[in-house]
Amino acid sequence: MVSLIHARAITTGVPHINLGILAELPIPCHPLHIQRAISEVLGALDDKIAVNERIAEIAMELAQARYALTPATAVTRIGDIAAVFDGPHATPQKTPHGPWFLSISSLKGGALDLAESAHLSEDDFPRWTKRVQPQEGDVLFSYETRLGEAALMPAGVRACLGRRMGLLRPRSTSANGTLLLHAYLSRDFQEEIRRRTVHGATVDRIPLKEMPSWPISLPADNDREDLIAALNALHARITHTADENRALAALRDTLLPQLVTGKLRIKDAERVVEDAV
Template sequence: MTEWRTYQVGDIAQVFDGPHATPKKTKEGPWFLSISSLDRGRLDLSESAHVSEEEFVRWTRRVIPESGDILFSYETRLGDAALMPGGIRACLGRRMGILRPKRDVVIPEFLLFAYLAPSFQETIRSRKIHGATVDRIPLVDLPKWPIRIPELAEQRDIAAVLGALNDKIAVNDRVITASIDVCQALYASISKAAIETSELGSVIDLRYGKSLPSVKRKQGSVPVYGSGGIAGSHDEILVPGPGVIVGRKGTVGAIYWSQESFFPIDTTFYVSLKRSEIPMEYMYFALQDLKLERMNSDSAVPGLNRTNALATRLRVPATHEASTFVNRVRPLFELKHQRDQESLTLAALRETLLPQLMSGKLRVRAAERIVEDAV
């Protein structure tokens, strides 16, 4: 094990930030990298927008993100970062910065993990500026902040161990995306072919979730759903799974799928089938198709108007078509769930190994054996 040295950030990387404005978004063109593009150390473009070629020229006058750059947020979601991959044309959004590694001192993959390590996260917490509305990293001071790194050979070893976990998670993400795409295409086909239309309220009921304050939750494995998605866990099941959850207050009309039995709280509805021949999987896509987020009945506190929602009309597939659909998509839903759970386990292992490797408490060879067993 080589000796670790303390550097200043500016000794090992250049610091850049993006424009202090927001361009007009488009549905195609170069990617617009925003805070939503960062997902706990990984780049996630699923919620990212695009910009036109004209806007791209304007928004890259300061810097063009390159392969190997470390993307980070310097306002609001402090501490999150991601590695910029190759083959992507993109510009930085507001509140986004870049660390461009000096590769004779640090490799990009290791710099990402060093940034995410508890020691540097504590540096961010202790040196951030508390603003009136949001906290921020002072970019003028960031190059002077301390960061510990070993020699290049050990950096490569550590990055390979942790990177193997990220690679497996990335594979799972691709499998999940492909599964969802297939299910979406099958739904589109069966829905388009459906002859019958019916009011939503004759096919399902939207039942109210139940109040469950955080202080009353007990440690358990049952996912708790609010209007923004999973909001914790509990030891009691309210609704047997699989099932569909609909945002009622807050994130109006948001649609979530739970493969497991779950506990929806009082900011949500959950779906109860009235017609057993219509599978829950079909309703998951059908409800997304209905754009329920447009049915906001309360301007002060957003809320889904249940009566209006149940009065909307939807296409209902024939019984044999519904049966064919569910036989094809149900295994894909289960596959998606399995890969989701595996990725959560791998991410937890990565978060466990990261501080131990970065502090020197765990040797690389021991970590390699742990990762080999996991992947």
């Protein structure tokens, strides 16, 4: 197809094509039964991705319910239990591959959806992580627009903070990332965010310099050990399903062009998919 487009392109001035040329291009098409077979093979991957997404949703709901069952009677300041950092105030040149440039759109109810983030180059990465590089257990949050959203930074993700994004880095394991995340997402702290929001002419924001002095309620020390263990297990499940879904999506995107072009037989693709799901 690409060679046909190049062969029919108008080369006067800037090479280009028009709708008339596109309309005349022949498009190779498999018989209907082959199309259905390809759809079934790839559909198995999509089905598994959907199941994993539901598992992650249930795990998050269970984590929120488990946290809500424990009274948050210990009031402290954010700065006493976590260091507060913000990200760069600019956007790097985005690249197809490389470390992640996190977006506040990736913060979804406690989980980090990397499908909403972009990449930056290895050359730019040191500059964008000069202030801080997110690490496992950090709590990522938005301080401009989408206020109240937060997510736990998973292991194995090499990334920098995006614009309008900050992070809380726990100071001790007694108030670790999972506990701090659910304290942040709790009804009481969400109300604290609303109360302290600065309403600007264009966007609402959290005053980061004041954030370390904000009060936040946590469960008492003697209630934390079992709670943290339960939250850690549920968030490990969420991270596992996210990792698996990225691998499944990459496999699907690899198989599709090979099946369409006939480079890979359907039977061979079926075996690959069976091993994956």
